[in-house]
Amino acid sequence: xxxxxxxxxxxxxxxxxxxxxxxFLTPIISRINxxxxxxxxxxxxxxxxxxxxxxxxEIFTNNMIYTYxxxxxxxxxxxxxxxxAIRILFEVDSFGIFMAIIAIxxxxxxxxxxxxxxxxxxxxxxxxxLILLMTAGMMGMLLTGDLFNFFVFLEITGISSAxxxxxxxxxxxxxxxxxKYIIISAIGALFVLLAxxxxxxxxNALNMSVLANTITNFNLIDQIxxxxxxxxxxxxxxxxxxxxxLPDAYGRAPASISIMLVGATLSSLYAVFRxxxxxxxxxxxxxxxxxxxxxxxxxxxxxxxxxxAVLTMLVGVIMALKQNNLKRLIAFAALAEIGYxxxxxxxxxxxxxxxxxxxxxAISILNPAYTQAALTGSIFHILNDALDVGLLFLxxxxxxxxxxxxxxxxxxxxxxxxxxxxxxFLIGLFAMSGMPPLNGFASKIIIYESAYQLSxxxxxxxxxxxxxxxxxxxxxxxxxxxxxKQPHLKNVKEVPKTMLVAMGLIAILIIIIGxxxxxxxxxxxxxxxxxxxxxxxxxxxxxGGA
Amino acid sequence: MFDLEFFRINTxxxxxxxxxxxxxxxxxxxxxxVIRNLGKKDFKKSGEKSxxxxxxxxxxxxxxxxxxxxxxxxxxxxxxxxLYDILNRFHTGNVSDYVLWxxxxxxxxxxxxxxSGGI
Numbered sequence: 058x059x060x061x062x063x064x065x066x067x068x069x070x071x072x073x074x075x076x077x078x079x080x081f082l083t084p085i086i087s088r089i090n091x092x093x094x095x096x097x098x099x100x101x102x103x104x105x106x107x108x109x110x111x112x113x114x115e116i117f118t119n120n121m122i123y124t125y126x127x128x129x130x131x132x133x134x135x136x137x138x139x140x141x142a143i144r145i146l147f148e149v150d151s152f153g154i155f156m157a158i159i160a161i162x163x164x165x166x167x168x169x170x171x172x173x174x175x176x177x178x179x180x181x182x183x184x185x186x187l188i189l190l191m192t193a194g195m196m197g198m199l200l201t202g203d204l205f206n207f208f209v210f211l212e213i214t215g216i217s218s219a220x221x222x223x224x225x226x227x228x229x230x231x232x233x234x235x236x237k238y239i240i241i242s243a244i245g246a247l248f249v250l251l252a253x254x255x256x257x258x259x260x261n262a263l264n265m266s267v268l269a270n271t272i273t274n275f276n277l278i279d280q281i282x283x284x285x286x287x288x289x290x291x292x293x294x295x296x297x298x299x300x301x302x303l304p305d306a307y308g309r310a311p312a313s314i315s316i317m318l319v320g321a322t323l324s325s326l327y328a329v330f331r332x333x334x335x336x337x338x339x340x341x342x343x344x345x346x347x348x349x350x351x352x353x354x355x356x357x358x359x360x361x362x363x364x365x366a367v368l369t370m371l372v373g374v375i376m377a378l379k380q381n382n383l384k385r386l387i388a389f390a391a392l393a394e395i396g397y398x399x400x401x402x403x404x405x406x407x408x409x410x411x412x413x414x415x416x417x418x419a420i421s422i423l424n425p426a427y428t429q430a431a432l433t434g435s436i437f438h439i440l441n442d443a444l445d446v447g448l449l450f451l452x453x454x455x456x457x458x459x460x461x462x463x464x465x466x467x468x469x470x471x472x473x474x475x476x477x478x479x480x481x482f483l484i485g486l487f488a489m490s491g492m493p494p495l496n497g498f499a500s501k502i503i504i505y506e507s508a509y510q511l512s513x514x515x516x517x518x519x520x521x522x523x524x525x526x527x528x529x530x531x532x533x534x535x536x537x538x539x540x541x542k543q544p545h546l547k548n549v550k551e552v553p554k555t556m557l558v559a560m561g562l563i564a565i566l567i568i569i570i571g572x573x574x575x576x577x578x579x580x581x582x583x584x585x586x587x588x589x590x591x592x593x594x595x596x597x598x599x600x601g602g603a
Numbered sequence: 604m605f606d607l608e609f610f611r612i613n614t615x616x617x618x619x620x621x622x623x624x625x626x627x628x629x630x631x632x633x634x635x636x637v638i639r640n641l642g643k644k645d646f647k648k649s650g651e652k653s654x655x656x657x658x659x660x661x662x663x664x665x666x667x668x669x670x671x672x673x674x675x676x677x678x679x680x681x682x683x684x685x686l687y688d689i690l691n692r693f694h695t696g697n698v699s700d701y702v703l704w705x706x707x708x709x710x711x712x713x714x715x716x717x718x719s720g721g722i
Contacts, residue, residue, distance in 0.1 A: 288712060299704050305696075353719050493621065510615070
């Protein structure tokens with residue numbers, strides 16, 4: 058039912074246009090009053106969030122794909138065999154909107170938290186402008202159906218994120234982290250651009266549906282493009298061994314930005330999934346016997362991704378365990394969580410197999426059922442990770458706000474003065490470590506079981522990583538919250554209400570998803586997995602029967 | 604009708620039901636509470652038996668007795684020093700090295716593609 062004052066097909070573009078417009082208005086509104094500006098930024102993200110949720114109910118319920126074409130009514134120019142999809146367009150399927158929900162939740166919560174957290178800072182007109190720009194960038198990355206357009210939004214997100222990482226310009230490490238982030242971001246984006254240029258040179262197209270329909274024989278150029286796209290996007294997603302920028306950026310940015318950086322990182326991870334399953338869907342998803350030659354490629358690439366996932370989990374937790382800077386510890390733990398997400402992707406590709414008849418002739422290609430479960434676990438974990446990591450970053454921010462301390466060695470006894478923050482930390486701790494009955498466990502158990510069917514060793518490493526994550530956060534809980542009040546922290550007070558509300562909102566979501574995981578899986582995760590595995594629908598939405 | 608399936612997720616070889624887990628957890632808590640109450644009731648917290656004994660060393664102020672973050676898991680990090688030495692060598696903090704790893708992964712992917720018969 059549409060009760061909105063605009064036709065529903067305009068919603069995708071409004072989701073990007075509203076924060077973008079808000080970003081340009083923020084410096085002007087800032088002239089009126091700081092409080093008005095803060096409320097304006099929160100309202101803009103609230104409206105965007107409302108539109109995202111409205112669109113998501115439409116897409117999930119009706120299993121449809123929304124498109125918005127810039128400068129035209131039709132997806133294509135011309136007709137019949139001479140129809141070309143050359144217009145820039147947004148194409149929103151279940152996968153795109155699922156990720157948009159995550160991005161808008163972290164953006165909204167981060168901005169709400171900023172209201173009190175950043176109150177004493179100067180230059181907040183730029184801060185809120187950059188937050189809205191970053192949100193517009195993330196939304197654009199997730200909703201666009203055009204590759205060059207994707208690159209533009211990738212750059213918008215990268216530049217605004219780097220500026221926000223270095224927002225505390227008087228702190229040398231923040232500036233250094235921002236510098237590193239912009240270098241990594243620019244190099245990643247340039248390789249994405251190189252891949253797009255190669256695609257355009259090869260296929261005369263930039264539309265993802267057209268390209269997905271065209272990339273069928275996986276020739277040399279296709280493979281080089283896949284390598285460029287995967288490497289660049291995996292670096293932006295923080296996959297080991299290209300992760301080193303991540304603890305720097307997450308650890309040095311204001312906590313309200315760290316939670317948004319989680320959204321930006323996951324947007325890059327979304328692009329990795331999109332490239333493999335949509336752009337190269339006819340290579341990696343096909344079970345047609347004509348694609349027999351690609352099975353080995355899928356298996357080896359899948360094995361490589363599983364290896365990266367295992368390394369990401371292990372390096373993340375092992376490095377987290379020895380950190381004494383709270384935010385850096387959470388950043389390494391967040392890194393380990395990324396490993397769980399790409400594990401599902403790797404399992405899907407690695408387990409693809411060929412069925413032979415008694416004479417040894419290949420008769421069909423099979424994707425075992427557990428690979429779909431692995432992907433379901435991964436996608437569900439993307440949502441859970443954003444919430445769990447986000448909550449822990451906000452708690453770290455609350456501790457910094459109250460104590461001005463970042464080192465665990467300088468903390469102790471905070472639970473005596475910061476009761477609500479302690480409760481939120483415990484919720485984040487249990488959720489992130491995959492402890493039942495919270496949300497992290499629900500997604501991890503699906504990943505453990507499907508990984509076990511691929512290789513018990515992978516499953517054991519995944520479980521071990523979760524146990525080590527628990528150990529990391531038990532260390533934080535003991536050294537920061539338990540024990541006697543430290544002499545220099547005697548006058549510490551609980552953080553302001555808006556910060557508590559922001560943390561409380563995430564904590565409530567974590568509990569609800571933890572108690573009713575099936576509700577989320579059936580209504581959001583499964584349609585998302587279906588959309589990922591059905592690239593034909595994505596193609597057909599633009600160019601008709603593919 | 605109360606639908607159990609509403610709460611459950613099928614994990615492939617089994618299911619996960621958080622509500623059932625909470626019920627089980629509450630029952631275990633009750634059992635623990637009952638067992639705890641079976642303990643001696645005449646224990647008094649005051650007196651010599653509740654004093655801290657540190658192998659004959661003097662007891663410091665409570666604030667000084669808090670175990671700091673860097674002291675926790677000392678045994679683990681010390682015994683895994685060889686691994687941390689390797690990992691620390693990779694985490695140089697130098698952005699040129701960060702980019703180097705990007706090139707390494709790209710090269711590894713080229714090799715993977717070559718092995719798989721693609722390139």
